[in-house]
Amino acid sequence: MIKGKRGSDATHNPRAESRPGERGQATVELALALPLAVVFALVVVQAGLVAKDLLLVNHSAREAARAAAVDPTQAAARAGAVGGSNLDPGRLTVVLSGGSGTGDMTTATVRYLSPTSVPLVGWLVGDIELGASVTMRVE
Numbered sequence: 001m002i003k004g005k006r007g008s009d010a011t012h013n014p015r016a017e018s019r020p021g022e023r024g025q026a027t028v029e030l031a032l033a034l035p036l037a038v039v040f041a042l043v044v045v046q047a048g049l050v051a052k053d054l055l056l057v058n059h060s061a062r063e064a065a066r067a068a069a070v071d072p073t074q075a076a077a078r079a080g081a082v083g084g085s086n087l088d089p090g091r092l093t094v095v096l097s098g099g100s101g102t103g104d105m106t107t108a109t110v111r112y113l114s115p116t117s118v119p120l121v122g123w124l125v126g127d128i129e130l131g132a133s134v135t136m137r138v139e
Contacts, residue, residue, distance in 0.1 A: 039120060046118040050128055053114040056085040058132045064094050064108035065134035072100035072138050077108050087112055102138055109133040 060081040067080025078094045091113040098106040111131045116122035 042118050042121045046116055046121040046125070049118065050114050050116070050130070053087065053112060054130050054132075056087050057110055057112045057130045060085045060087060060092070060094075060112075061108055061110040061132035061134040064096075064110055065106065065136040068096050068106045068108050069136040069139050072096070072104075072106050081108070081110050088115075091115070098135070100138060104138045105135050106138050107133055107135040 063084025064077040064081035068077040070076070074094070074096050077096045081092060081094045082089045093111040095109045095111075096106060097109070098104060100106065109131065110133075111129060114128045114130050116125045116127055
């Protein structure tokens with residue numbers, strides 16, 4: 001059998017040996033950094049859920065304004081907002097303002113209390129109120 005230049009020491013790596021007092025350093029660093037990384041990931045997830053709700057609130061406001069443009073009543077605006085998204089109707093508020101005659105401008109304002117349900121983050125932040133307004137001409 002032919003040996004390399006270093007003979008049997010070819011697999012020996014002096015850097016792999018730990019120095020005195022440094023055993024477990026990587027474990028301690030992971031134990032300190034992992035909770036922060038997990039909390040950061042949960043914050044990012046919660047921010048994504050709130051952003052999704054904001055898009056749905058904007059869509060609900062457009063649907064409420066469109067429904068009110070055809071039938072300028074509070075009930076029609078609420079039905080349009082609730083039907084326009086899968087938001088929780090119990091957390092959704094629709095306010096209709098403006099004229100109700102043909103050619104008048106009507107404004108639908110939608111407010112939604114977005115739940116912060118991600119563990120740990122939800123307890124720290126609490127629910128977030130989102131809102132959007134859309135104005136359309138009554139047909």
